[in-house]
Amino acid sequence: MPEVHNLIEFGKLLKGKKRRDFDKKYGNVLNLIEVNVQVEAITTLSQFYDPQFRCFTFSDFQMVPTLEEYEQILGYSFKNIKPYHYKGHYPASKMVASLLKVKQDKLEKYMKSPNGVYGIPLSYLNERLESFHEEGDWAAFADVLALAIFGIVLFPNIDNHIDFAAINVFLAVRNERQNPVPTVLKRTLCCLSALSVWLITHIFHSGLRASCPILDFKQCFVKPKNKFDWGRYLGDLSEKTVRWYPKWREVGTVIYQCGTFPNVPLLGTKGCIYYNPSLALRQLCYPIMNSPEEDSSLTASFIVHGIDNKDIEEHRRVRKAWNHIGHRGRELGKRSTDALN
Template identity: 40%
Template sequence: MEINMRSEVKWVSSSGILKGRINIKAKEGNMDGLRELVKKMNTTQKDAFRREYGNLLGLIEVEVQTSAITTLAQYYDPPLRCFTFRDFQLVPTVEEFEQILGIPLEGRTPYNYLGQYIPVLQLARIIKIHPMQLEREFTTRGKVRGLPQRYLEQYLHRLAEEERWETFMDVLALLLYGVMLFPNFKNFIDDAAINAFVGYKDRSENPVTAVLAEVYGTLHHCYEKKGGQMLCCLPMLYVWFVSRVIENALNATCPVDELLQCKPNMKGTNE
Protein backbone atom coordinates (compact mmCIF):
# COMPACT_ATOMS: atom_id res chain seq x y z
CA MET A 1 0.00 0.00 0.00
CA GLU A 2 1.54 3.27 -1.07
CA ILE A 3 0.95 6.43 0.91
CA ASN A 4 1.58 9.88 -0.47
CA MET A 5 0.12 12.47 1.87
CA ARG A 6 1.11 16.09 1.43
CA SER A 7 -1.94 17.53 3.08
CA GLU A 8 -2.64 21.23 3.06
CA VAL A 9 -5.02 21.29 6.02
CA LYS A 10 -4.49 24.39 8.18
CA TRP A 11 -4.80 23.80 11.90
CA VAL A 12 -5.66 26.87 13.95
CA SER A 13 -5.54 26.61 17.72
CA SER A 14 -7.59 28.81 20.00
CA SER A 15 -5.44 30.88 22.34
CA GLY A 16 -8.34 30.96 24.78
CA ILE A 17 -8.52 27.17 24.92
CA LEU A 18 -4.78 26.67 25.25
CA LYS A 19 -4.08 29.53 27.66
CA GLY A 20 -2.36 28.23 30.74
CA ARG A 21 -1.87 24.72 29.34
CA ILE A 22 1.43 22.86 29.21
CA ASN A 23 4.12 23.94 26.78
CA ILE A 24 4.59 21.02 24.39
CA LYS A 25 6.50 21.36 21.13
CA ALA A 26 6.42 18.81 18.32
CA LYS A 27 9.40 18.52 16.03
CA GLU A 28 9.97 16.16 13.10
CA GLY A 29 13.23 14.48 12.30
CA ASN A 30 15.28 15.25 9.20
CA MET A 31 13.32 13.53 6.43
CA ASP A 32 14.47 15.42 3.32
CA GLY A 33 17.56 13.32 2.63
CA LEU A 34 15.62 10.10 3.13
CA ARG A 35 12.88 11.20 0.73
CA GLU A 36 15.53 11.83 -1.92
CA LEU A 37 17.07 8.41 -1.33
CA VAL A 38 13.68 6.72 -1.71
CA LYS A 39 13.47 8.22 -5.23
CA LYS A 40 16.40 6.03 -6.24
CA MET A 41 14.23 2.93 -5.82
CA ASN A 42 12.13 1.61 -8.69
CA THR A 43 8.60 0.29 -8.34
CA THR A 44 9.67 -3.32 -7.88
CA GLN A 45 12.08 -2.37 -5.11
CA LYS A 46 9.46 -0.24 -3.35
CA ASP A 47 6.98 -3.11 -3.48
CA ALA A 48 9.60 -5.43 -1.97
CA PHE A 49 10.26 -2.90 0.78
CA ARG A 50 6.54 -2.68 1.62
CA ARG A 51 6.26 -6.46 1.85
CA GLU A 52 9.17 -6.50 4.30
CA TYR A 53 8.58 -3.33 6.31
CA GLY A 54 4.95 -2.30 5.93
CA ASN A 55 3.92 1.33 5.36
CA LEU A 56 7.18 3.05 6.33
CA LEU A 57 7.75 4.35 2.79
CA GLY A 58 4.35 6.00 2.76
CA LEU A 59 4.68 7.46 6.23
CA ILE A 60 7.91 9.19 5.26
CA GLU A 61 5.88 11.22 2.76
CA VAL A 62 3.47 12.49 5.41
CA GLU A 63 4.04 16.20 6.00
CA VAL A 64 3.13 16.45 9.65
CA GLN A 65 1.57 19.74 10.70
CA THR A 66 3.13 20.06 14.10
CA SER A 67 0.51 22.61 15.19
CA ALA A 68 -2.08 19.82 14.99
CA ILE A 69 0.03 17.60 17.24
CA THR A 70 0.72 20.32 19.81
CA THR A 71 -2.95 21.27 19.92
CA LEU A 72 -4.02 17.63 20.27
CA ALA A 73 -1.54 17.15 23.11
CA GLN A 74 -3.29 19.83 25.16
CA TYR A 75 -6.31 17.55 25.40
CA TYR A 76 -4.44 14.51 26.65
CA ASP A 77 -5.86 13.19 29.91
CA PRO A 78 -3.08 11.31 31.79
CA PRO A 79 -5.30 9.49 34.32
CA LEU A 80 -7.63 8.21 31.60
CA ARG A 81 -4.87 7.74 28.96
CA CYS A 82 -6.97 9.31 26.23
CA PHE A 83 -7.68 12.64 24.58
CA THR A 84 -10.69 14.21 26.30
CA PHE A 85 -12.69 16.87 24.45
CA ARG A 86 -15.87 18.62 25.52
CA ASP A 87 -18.30 16.05 24.13
CA PHE A 88 -16.20 12.96 23.37
CA GLN A 89 -12.95 11.10 23.92
CA LEU A 90 -10.41 9.69 21.46
CA VAL A 91 -8.11 6.77 22.25
CA PRO A 92 -5.38 5.51 19.88
CA THR A 93 -5.39 1.73 19.87
CA VAL A 94 -2.96 -1.02 18.94
CA GLU A 95 -5.28 -2.11 16.11
CA GLU A 96 -5.33 1.38 14.59
CA PHE A 97 -1.55 1.71 14.75
CA GLU A 98 -1.27 -1.78 13.26
CA GLN A 99 -3.28 -0.56 10.26
CA ILE A 100 -1.32 2.66 9.89
CA LEU A 101 2.07 0.95 10.10
CA GLY A 102 0.92 -1.92 7.90
CA ILE A 103 2.64 -4.50 10.11
CA PRO A 104 0.22 -7.31 11.08
CA LEU A 105 0.29 -8.30 14.72
CA GLU A 106 -0.51 -11.91 13.90
CA GLY A 107 2.51 -14.15 13.52
CA ARG A 108 4.96 -11.92 15.41
CA THR A 109 5.64 -11.51 19.11
CA PRO A 110 5.63 -7.94 20.50
CA TYR A 111 8.99 -6.18 20.56
CA ASN A 112 10.76 -6.58 23.88
CA TYR A 113 13.18 -3.75 24.73
CA LEU A 114 16.47 -5.20 25.95
CA GLY A 115 17.93 -2.04 27.47
CA GLN A 116 20.82 0.05 26.18
CA TYR A 117 22.75 -2.96 24.93
CA ILE A 118 23.41 -2.59 21.19
CA PRO A 119 23.64 -5.87 19.23
CA VAL A 120 26.54 -4.75 17.03
CA LEU A 121 27.26 -8.18 15.57
CA GLN A 122 23.64 -8.74 14.52
CA LEU A 123 23.33 -5.24 13.09
CA ALA A 124 26.61 -5.58 11.19
CA ARG A 125 25.40 -8.83 9.65
CA ILE A 126 22.08 -7.28 8.59
CA ILE A 127 23.48 -4.11 7.02
CA LYS A 128 26.61 -5.83 5.62
CA ILE A 129 29.34 -3.88 7.41
CA HIS A 130 32.29 -5.46 9.17
CA PRO A 131 31.65 -5.41 12.94
CA MET A 132 34.93 -3.66 13.74
CA GLN A 133 34.28 -0.99 11.14
CA LEU A 134 30.72 -0.49 12.39
CA GLU A 135 31.89 -0.27 16.01
CA ARG A 136 34.20 2.61 15.07
CA GLU A 137 31.25 4.60 13.72
CA PHE A 138 29.33 4.60 16.99
CA THR A 139 29.26 7.87 18.91
CA THR A 140 27.61 9.06 22.11
CA ARG A 141 24.95 11.72 22.66
CA GLY A 142 24.52 12.45 26.32
CA LYS A 143 24.72 8.95 27.78
CA VAL A 144 23.26 7.22 24.73
CA ARG A 145 25.22 5.40 22.02
CA GLY A 146 24.19 5.31 18.41
CA LEU A 147 25.03 6.01 14.79
CA PRO A 148 24.97 9.42 13.06
CA GLN A 149 22.20 9.74 10.50
CA ARG A 150 24.64 11.31 8.05
CA TYR A 151 26.91 8.24 8.13
CA LEU A 152 24.04 5.87 7.30
CA GLU A 153 22.72 8.16 4.56
CA GLN A 154 26.18 8.25 2.95
CA TYR A 155 26.27 4.46 3.12
CA LEU A 156 22.86 4.35 1.41
CA HIS A 157 24.15 6.49 -1.46
CA ARG A 158 27.04 4.06 -1.92
CA LEU A 159 24.71 1.06 -1.85
CA ALA A 160 22.51 2.66 -4.50
CA GLU A 161 25.52 3.33 -6.74
CA GLU A 162 26.58 -0.30 -6.36
CA GLU A 163 22.97 -1.47 -6.88
CA ARG A 164 22.99 -3.49 -3.66
CA TRP A 165 19.27 -3.00 -3.21
CA GLU A 166 18.54 -5.67 -0.61
CA THR A 167 21.04 -4.13 1.80
CA PHE A 168 19.87 -0.65 0.76
CA MET A 169 16.34 -1.49 1.92
CA ASP A 170 17.56 -2.79 5.28
CA VAL A 171 19.67 0.30 5.96
CA LEU A 172 16.79 2.55 4.88
CA ALA A 173 14.48 0.76 7.32
CA LEU A 174 17.04 1.21 10.10
CA LEU A 175 17.12 4.95 9.40
CA LEU A 176 13.33 5.18 9.42
CA TYR A 177 13.20 3.40 12.75
CA GLY A 178 15.61 5.97 14.15
CA VAL A 179 14.30 9.13 12.50
CA MET A 180 10.56 8.45 12.41
CA LEU A 181 9.52 5.69 14.85
CA PHE A 182 11.87 5.97 17.82
CA PRO A 183 13.79 9.26 17.60
CA ASN A 184 15.53 10.54 20.70
CA PHE A 185 18.08 12.98 19.29
CA LYS A 186 17.91 14.75 15.95
CA ASN A 187 20.11 13.25 13.21
CA PHE A 188 21.03 10.32 15.45
CA ILE A 189 19.98 6.65 15.42
CA ASP A 190 20.22 5.59 19.04
CA ASP A 191 20.23 2.27 20.87
CA ALA A 192 16.42 2.11 21.26
CA ALA A 193 15.83 2.41 17.50
CA ILE A 194 18.63 -0.03 16.68
CA ASN A 195 17.28 -2.60 19.13
CA ALA A 196 13.75 -2.29 17.75
CA PHE A 197 15.02 -2.68 14.17
CA VAL A 198 17.15 -5.73 14.99
CA GLY A 199 14.25 -7.19 16.96
CA TYR A 200 12.01 -6.89 13.90
CA LYS A 201 14.55 -8.12 11.37
CA ASP A 202 16.34 -10.79 13.40
CA ARG A 203 13.69 -12.04 15.84
CA SER A 204 10.42 -11.22 14.01
CA GLU A 205 9.31 -8.95 16.87
CA ASN A 206 6.47 -6.56 16.08
CA PRO A 207 7.16 -2.87 16.89
CA VAL A 208 3.51 -1.71 16.80
CA THR A 209 2.88 -1.94 20.55
CA ALA A 210 6.24 -0.27 21.24
CA VAL A 211 5.34 2.66 18.95
CA LEU A 212 2.01 3.16 20.71
CA ALA A 213 3.70 2.86 24.11
CA GLU A 214 6.23 5.48 23.03
CA VAL A 215 3.40 7.89 22.20
CA TYR A 216 1.79 7.41 25.59
CA GLY A 217 5.13 7.54 27.38
CA THR A 218 6.12 10.80 25.72
CA LEU A 219 2.79 12.45 26.53
CA HIS A 220 2.99 11.31 30.16
CA HIS A 221 6.56 12.61 30.45
CA CYS A 222 5.58 16.01 29.03
CA TYR A 223 2.69 16.32 31.48
CA GLU A 224 4.86 15.33 34.42
CA LYS A 225 7.43 17.96 33.44
CA LYS A 226 4.74 20.56 32.60
CA GLY A 227 6.14 20.81 29.11
CA GLY A 228 8.59 19.22 26.73
CA GLN A 229 9.31 18.18 23.17
CA MET A 230 7.57 15.47 21.16
CA LEU A 231 9.77 13.72 18.62
CA CYS A 232 8.53 10.16 18.47
CA CYS A 233 6.05 8.62 16.07
CA LEU A 234 4.68 11.95 14.82
CA PRO A 235 3.54 10.68 11.38
CA MET A 236 1.59 7.82 13.00
CA LEU A 237 -0.06 10.09 15.58
CA TYR A 238 -0.86 12.67 12.90
CA VAL A 239 -2.38 10.12 10.50
CA TRP A 240 -4.40 8.61 13.35
CA PHE A 241 -5.71 12.00 14.50
CA VAL A 242 -6.63 13.32 11.06
CA SER A 243 -8.31 10.05 10.12
CA ARG A 244 -10.54 10.33 13.18
CA VAL A 245 -11.76 13.81 12.33
CA ILE A 246 -12.50 13.15 8.65
CA GLU A 247 -16.11 12.29 7.97
CA ASN A 248 -16.70 8.51 7.91
CA ALA A 249 -13.10 7.78 8.90
CA LEU A 250 -14.13 6.11 12.14
CA ASN A 251 -15.44 3.14 10.17
CA ALA A 252 -12.62 3.04 7.66
CA THR A 253 -10.82 -0.24 7.08
CA CYS A 254 -7.48 1.55 7.04
CA PRO A 255 -7.00 5.14 8.28
CA VAL A 256 -4.26 5.75 5.72
CA ASP A 257 -6.45 4.68 2.79
CA GLU A 258 -9.27 6.87 4.08
CA LEU A 259 -6.98 9.88 4.25
CA LEU A 260 -5.85 9.35 0.68
CA GLN A 261 -9.45 9.13 -0.53
CA CYS A 262 -10.50 12.22 1.43
CA LYS A 263 -7.47 14.38 0.66
CA PRO A 264 -9.25 16.70 -1.84
CA ASN A 265 -12.06 17.30 0.68
CA MET A 266 -9.51 17.96 3.42
CA LYS A 267 -7.95 20.70 1.35
CA GLY A 268 -11.24 22.29 0.62
CA THR A 269 -12.72 22.40 4.09
CA ASN A 270 -10.72 25.41 5.21
CA GLU A 271 -10.63 27.43 2.02
Protein backbone atom coordinates in the same frame (compact mmCIF):
# COMPACT_ATOMS: atom_id res chain seq x y z
CA MET B 1 10.11 16.95 13.07
CA PRO B 2 12.88 14.72 11.72
CA GLU B 3 14.64 15.59 8.46
CA VAL B 4 13.34 12.96 6.04
CA HIS B 5 13.95 14.55 2.63
CA ASN B 6 16.92 12.29 1.81
CA LEU B 7 15.04 9.21 2.99
CA ILE B 8 12.10 10.07 0.72
CA GLU B 9 14.48 10.37 -2.24
CA PHE B 10 16.13 7.05 -1.37
CA GLY B 11 12.70 5.47 -1.08
CA LYS B 12 11.86 6.53 -4.63
CA LEU B 13 14.68 4.32 -5.87
CA LEU B 14 12.73 1.24 -4.76
CA LYS B 15 10.40 0.42 -7.63
CA GLY B 16 8.34 -2.53 -8.74
CA LYS B 17 9.23 -5.75 -6.96
CA LYS B 18 11.87 -4.02 -4.82
CA ARG B 19 9.21 -1.73 -3.37
CA ARG B 20 6.71 -4.57 -2.91
CA ASP B 21 9.33 -6.65 -1.09
CA PHE B 22 10.19 -3.69 1.15
CA ASP B 23 6.53 -3.08 2.05
CA LYS B 24 5.98 -6.77 2.76
CA LYS B 25 8.93 -6.79 5.14
CA TYR B 26 8.59 -3.39 6.80
CA GLY B 27 4.96 -2.36 6.44
CA ASN B 28 3.92 1.21 5.64
CA VAL B 29 7.03 3.01 6.91
CA LEU B 30 7.93 4.41 3.49
CA ASN B 31 4.45 5.88 3.14
CA LEU B 32 4.65 7.31 6.65
CA ILE B 33 7.72 9.43 5.91
CA GLU B 34 5.75 11.21 3.19
CA VAL B 35 2.96 12.21 5.59
CA ASN B 36 2.74 15.99 5.82
CA VAL B 37 2.67 16.57 9.57
CA GLN B 38 1.27 19.83 10.90
CA VAL B 39 3.34 20.13 14.06
CA GLU B 40 0.96 22.77 15.44
CA ALA B 41 -1.84 20.18 15.36
CA ILE B 42 0.16 17.69 17.41
CA THR B 43 1.36 20.37 19.82
CA THR B 44 -2.25 21.38 20.43
CA LEU B 45 -3.45 17.77 20.66
CA SER B 46 -0.92 17.06 23.41
CA GLN B 47 -2.70 19.61 25.60
CA PHE B 48 -5.78 17.36 25.56
CA TYR B 49 -3.85 14.35 26.87
CA ASP B 50 -5.31 12.95 30.08
CA PRO B 51 -2.59 11.16 32.09
CA GLN B 52 -5.10 9.60 34.50
CA PHE B 53 -6.80 7.57 31.77
CA ARG B 54 -3.94 7.72 29.26
CA CYS B 55 -6.15 9.06 26.48
CA PHE B 56 -7.21 12.34 24.86
CA THR B 57 -10.17 13.98 26.61
CA PHE B 58 -12.18 16.50 24.59
CA SER B 59 -15.31 18.47 25.46
CA ASP B 60 -17.77 15.57 25.75
CA PHE B 61 -15.88 12.45 24.70
CA GLN B 62 -12.59 10.62 24.93
CA MET B 63 -10.44 9.02 22.24
CA VAL B 64 -7.28 6.95 22.30
CA PRO B 65 -5.12 5.52 19.50
CA THR B 66 -5.79 1.79 19.41
CA LEU B 67 -3.68 -1.24 18.59
CA GLU B 68 -6.02 -2.05 15.72
CA GLU B 69 -5.73 1.46 14.26
CA TYR B 70 -1.94 1.57 14.55
CA GLU B 71 -1.77 -1.95 13.15
CA GLN B 72 -3.31 -0.62 9.94
CA ILE B 73 -1.48 2.72 9.92
CA LEU B 74 1.92 1.05 10.33
CA GLY B 75 1.06 -1.96 8.18
CA TYR B 76 1.98 -4.70 10.66
CA SER B 77 -0.52 -7.46 11.40
CA PHE B 78 -0.75 -9.23 14.76
CA LYS B 79 -1.73 -12.44 13.00
CA ASN B 80 0.82 -15.08 13.99
CA ILE B 81 3.34 -12.38 14.97
CA LYS B 82 4.45 -11.68 18.54
CA PRO B 83 5.01 -8.08 19.67
CA TYR B 84 8.49 -6.71 20.23
CA HIS B 85 9.99 -7.36 23.65
CA TYR B 86 13.23 -6.17 25.16
CA LYS B 87 15.53 -9.12 25.98
CA GLY B 88 17.62 -7.42 28.60
CA HIS B 89 20.45 -6.13 26.42
CA TYR B 90 21.06 -4.12 23.28
CA PRO B 91 22.68 -5.60 20.15
CA ALA B 92 26.45 -5.75 19.93
CA SER B 93 28.16 -3.32 17.58
CA LYS B 94 29.43 -6.37 15.67
CA MET B 95 25.86 -7.26 14.68
CA VAL B 96 25.14 -3.70 13.53
CA ALA B 97 28.43 -3.61 11.58
CA SER B 98 27.36 -6.80 9.80
CA LEU B 99 24.08 -5.17 8.82
CA LEU B 100 25.90 -2.13 7.43
CA LYS B 101 28.60 -4.32 5.84
CA VAL B 102 31.49 -2.47 7.46
CA LYS B 103 34.21 -3.48 9.88
CA GLN B 104 33.31 -3.24 13.53
CA ASP B 105 36.19 -0.93 14.47
CA LYS B 106 35.30 1.43 11.63
CA LEU B 107 31.65 1.60 12.70
CA GLU B 108 32.60 2.29 16.32
CA LYS B 109 34.42 5.44 15.21
CA TYR B 110 31.06 6.80 14.00
CA MET B 111 29.08 5.77 17.07
CA LYS B 112 28.77 9.17 18.66
CA SER B 113 27.11 9.68 22.03
CA PRO B 114 25.04 12.87 22.18
CA ASN B 115 23.84 13.33 25.76
CA GLY B 116 25.25 9.92 26.64
CA VAL B 117 23.10 8.03 24.11
CA TYR B 118 25.09 5.73 21.83
CA GLY B 119 23.98 5.13 18.29
CA ILE B 120 24.69 5.97 14.65
CA PRO B 121 24.47 9.39 12.97
CA LEU B 122 21.88 9.56 10.20
CA SER B 123 24.55 11.08 7.95
CA TYR B 124 26.55 7.84 8.14
CA LEU B 125 23.52 5.76 7.17
CA ASN B 126 22.99 8.11 4.23
CA GLU B 127 26.56 7.37 3.12
CA ARG B 128 25.94 3.63 3.34
CA LEU B 129 22.73 3.99 1.34
CA GLU B 130 24.62 5.84 -1.39
CA SER B 131 27.21 3.05 -1.51
CA PHE B 132 24.63 0.25 -1.63
CA HIS B 133 22.79 2.07 -4.40
CA GLU B 134 25.96 2.41 -6.46
CA GLU B 135 26.83 -1.24 -5.87
CA GLY B 136 23.32 -2.44 -6.69
CA ASP B 137 23.03 -4.18 -3.31
CA TRP B 138 19.30 -3.68 -2.96
CA ALA B 139 18.80 -6.07 -0.05
CA ALA B 140 21.26 -4.13 2.13
CA PHE B 141 19.87 -0.84 0.78
CA ALA B 142 16.34 -1.78 1.90
CA ASP B 143 17.46 -2.86 5.36
CA VAL B 144 19.48 0.28 6.05
CA LEU B 145 16.71 2.53 4.72
CA ALA B 146 14.24 0.83 7.07
CA LEU B 147 16.72 1.18 9.96
CA ALA B 148 17.01 4.92 9.34
CA ILE B 149 13.21 5.30 9.31
CA PHE B 150 12.86 3.31 12.52
CA GLY B 151 15.47 5.49 14.17
CA ILE B 152 14.25 8.97 13.31
CA VAL B 153 10.52 8.49 12.55
CA LEU B 154 9.13 5.57 14.56
CA PHE B 155 11.43 5.85 17.59
CA PRO B 156 13.03 9.30 17.57
CA ASN B 157 15.22 10.31 20.47
CA ILE B 158 17.94 12.73 19.37
CA ASP B 159 17.85 14.71 16.13
CA ASN B 160 19.46 12.90 13.19
CA HIS B 161 20.71 10.12 15.43
CA ILE B 162 19.62 6.47 15.53
CA ASP B 163 20.04 5.21 19.08
CA PHE B 164 20.46 1.59 20.15
CA ALA B 165 16.93 1.33 21.52
CA ALA B 166 15.59 1.93 18.00
CA ILE B 167 18.22 -0.36 16.48
CA ASN B 168 17.15 -3.09 18.90
CA VAL B 169 13.50 -2.86 17.79
CA PHE B 170 14.51 -2.82 14.14
CA LEU B 171 16.62 -5.97 14.45
CA ALA B 172 13.80 -7.74 16.30
CA VAL B 173 11.46 -6.90 13.41
CA ARG B 174 13.98 -7.81 10.73
CA ASN B 175 15.43 -10.98 12.22
CA GLU B 176 12.58 -12.35 14.32
CA ARG B 177 9.52 -10.82 12.63
CA GLN B 178 8.38 -9.23 15.88
CA ASN B 179 5.62 -6.63 15.73
CA PRO B 180 6.62 -3.02 16.62
CA VAL B 181 3.04 -1.68 16.87
CA PRO B 182 2.64 -1.90 20.69
CA THR B 183 6.05 -0.26 21.12
CA VAL B 184 5.14 2.64 18.82
CA LEU B 185 1.75 3.01 20.51
CA LYS B 186 3.42 3.12 23.93
CA ARG B 187 5.27 6.24 22.71
CA THR B 188 2.13 7.80 21.24
CA LEU B 189 3.37 11.40 21.15
CA CYS B 190 6.74 10.49 19.59
CA CYS B 191 5.86 9.07 16.18
CA LEU B 192 4.30 12.23 14.76
CA SER B 193 3.47 10.74 11.35
CA ALA B 194 1.35 7.90 12.75
CA LEU B 195 -0.35 10.18 15.27
CA SER B 196 -1.13 12.71 12.53
CA VAL B 197 -2.79 10.04 10.39
CA TRP B 198 -4.81 8.90 13.40
CA LEU B 199 -5.91 12.44 14.36
CA ILE B 200 -6.75 13.79 10.92
CA THR B 201 -8.74 10.76 9.80
CA HIS B 202 -10.81 10.98 12.98
CA ILE B 203 -11.71 14.66 12.83
CA PHE B 204 -11.95 15.35 9.07
CA HIS B 205 -14.06 13.66 6.42
CA SER B 206 -12.38 12.83 3.14
CA GLY B 207 -15.56 11.66 1.40
CA LEU B 208 -13.61 8.59 0.31
CA ARG B 209 -14.30 5.09 1.65
CA ALA B 210 -10.60 4.33 1.66
CA SER B 211 -9.37 0.97 2.88
CA CYS B 212 -5.91 2.49 3.47
CA PRO B 213 -5.50 4.96 6.38
CA ILE B 214 -2.66 6.91 4.77
CA LEU B 215 -4.65 7.35 1.55
CA ASP B 216 -7.60 8.45 3.68
CA PHE B 217 -5.33 10.99 5.40
CA LYS B 218 -4.12 12.42 2.10
CA GLN B 219 -7.67 12.72 0.77
CA CYS B 220 -8.70 14.89 3.74
CA PHE B 221 -6.78 17.88 2.24
CA VAL B 222 -6.39 19.72 5.56
CA LYS B 223 -5.31 23.33 5.15
CA PRO B 224 -2.43 24.56 7.34
CA LYS B 225 -3.54 26.13 10.61
CA ASN B 226 -1.69 27.97 13.35
CA LYS B 227 -1.76 26.96 17.03
CA PHE B 228 -4.65 29.29 17.79
CA ASP B 229 -6.83 27.86 15.01
CA TRP B 230 -5.97 24.28 15.98
CA GLY B 231 -6.81 25.03 19.60
CA ARG B 232 -10.19 26.41 18.63
CA TYR B 233 -10.87 23.54 16.22
CA LEU B 234 -10.01 20.76 18.67
CA GLY B 235 -11.78 22.58 21.49
CA ASP B 236 -15.00 22.67 19.44
CA LEU B 237 -14.97 18.96 18.59
CA SER B 238 -17.92 16.95 19.84
CA GLU B 239 -18.93 13.30 19.76
CA LYS B 240 -21.33 14.12 16.92
CA THR B 241 -18.68 15.66 14.65
CA VAL B 242 -15.82 13.17 14.92
CA ARG B 243 -15.41 10.23 12.58
CA TRP B 244 -15.63 7.23 14.85
CA TYR B 245 -15.36 4.37 12.43
CA PRO B 246 -14.00 4.89 8.89
CA LYS B 247 -13.99 1.97 6.48
CA TRP B 248 -10.32 1.12 7.01
CA ARG B 249 -10.93 0.59 10.74
CA GLU B 250 -13.50 -2.17 10.24
CA VAL B 251 -12.52 -5.03 12.55
CA GLY B 252 -14.33 -8.05 13.96
CA THR B 253 -12.56 -8.63 17.26
CA VAL B 254 -10.25 -6.46 19.33
CA ILE B 255 -7.37 -7.15 21.70
CA TYR B 256 -9.01 -6.44 25.05
CA GLN B 257 -6.59 -7.75 27.67
CA CYS B 258 -3.44 -9.84 28.08
CA GLY B 259 -2.91 -12.62 30.60
CA THR B 260 -3.96 -11.65 34.11
CA PHE B 261 -3.62 -7.92 33.44
CA PRO B 262 -7.01 -6.13 33.48
CA ASN B 263 -5.88 -4.08 30.47
CA VAL B 264 -3.22 -4.40 27.77
CA PRO B 265 0.38 -3.70 28.87
CA LEU B 266 2.56 -2.09 26.21
CA LEU B 267 6.24 -2.94 26.33
CA GLY B 268 8.27 -0.07 24.92
CA THR B 269 11.95 0.63 24.36
CA LYS B 270 12.35 2.11 27.84
CA GLY B 271 9.58 0.59 29.98
CA CYS B 272 5.92 -0.45 30.15
CA ILE B 273 2.55 1.26 30.51
CA TYR B 274 -1.14 0.35 30.29
CA TYR B 275 -3.30 0.78 27.22
CA ASN B 276 -7.07 0.82 27.85
CA PRO B 277 -9.11 -0.59 24.95
CA SER B 278 -12.38 -0.07 26.86
CA LEU B 279 -11.91 3.69 26.30
CA ALA B 280 -11.70 3.11 22.55
CA LEU B 281 -14.77 0.95 22.01
CA ARG B 282 -16.61 3.59 19.99
CA GLN B 283 -13.65 3.74 17.59
CA LEU B 284 -13.98 -0.02 17.20
CA CYS B 285 -17.74 0.28 16.59
CA TYR B 286 -18.85 -1.04 19.97
CA PRO B 287 -20.85 0.95 22.53
CA ILE B 288 -19.35 2.27 25.75
CA MET B 289 -21.55 1.02 28.59
CA ASN B 290 -19.98 2.82 31.57
CA SER B 291 -18.17 6.08 32.19
CA PRO B 292 -14.41 5.83 32.85
CA GLU B 293 -14.90 6.83 36.48
CA GLU B 294 -17.05 3.71 37.03
CA ASP B 295 -14.44 1.31 35.63
CA SER B 296 -11.71 0.63 38.19
CA SER B 297 -9.52 -1.08 35.59
CA LEU B 298 -9.08 2.25 33.82
CA THR B 299 -7.53 3.94 36.80
CA ALA B 300 -5.33 0.97 37.74
CA SER B 301 -1.74 2.09 37.71
CA PHE B 302 0.93 0.15 35.86
CA ILE B 303 4.11 1.94 34.91
CA VAL B 304 7.58 0.45 34.55
CA HIS B 305 9.98 3.31 34.00
CA GLY B 306 13.10 1.58 32.82
CA ILE B 307 14.93 -1.50 31.61
CA ASP B 308 17.32 -1.99 34.54
CA ASN B 309 17.72 -5.27 36.41
CA LYS B 310 15.06 -4.25 38.93
CA ASP B 311 12.55 -4.00 36.07
CA ILE B 312 13.37 -7.29 34.36
CA GLU B 313 10.78 -9.31 36.28
CA GLU B 314 7.98 -6.97 35.21
CA HIS B 315 9.18 -7.12 31.61
CA ARG B 316 9.12 -10.91 31.83
CA ARG B 317 5.57 -10.83 33.21
CA VAL B 318 4.42 -8.62 30.33
CA ARG B 319 6.04 -10.88 27.73
CA LYS B 320 4.33 -13.91 29.26
CA ALA B 321 0.97 -12.08 29.27
CA TRP B 322 1.22 -11.48 25.52
CA ASN B 323 1.20 -15.25 25.05
CA HIS B 324 -2.39 -15.19 26.34
CA ILE B 325 -4.17 -12.47 24.39
CA GLY B 326 -7.84 -11.95 25.19
CA HIS B 327 -9.94 -10.97 22.18
CA ARG B 328 -13.50 -9.69 22.35
CA GLY B 329 -16.08 -9.10 19.66
CA ARG B 330 -19.80 -9.70 19.70
CA GLU B 331 -19.91 -9.98 23.48
CA LEU B 332 -19.08 -6.26 23.61
CA GLY B 333 -22.55 -5.50 22.28
CA LYS B 334 -24.34 -4.63 19.09
CA ARG B 335 -22.18 -2.74 16.62
CA SER B 336 -22.60 0.92 17.49
CA THR B 337 -20.63 4.08 18.25
CA ASP B 338 -22.96 5.14 21.08
CA ALA B 339 -22.08 5.95 24.65
CA LEU B 340 -24.85 4.47 26.79
CA ASN B 341 -23.91 6.17 30.02
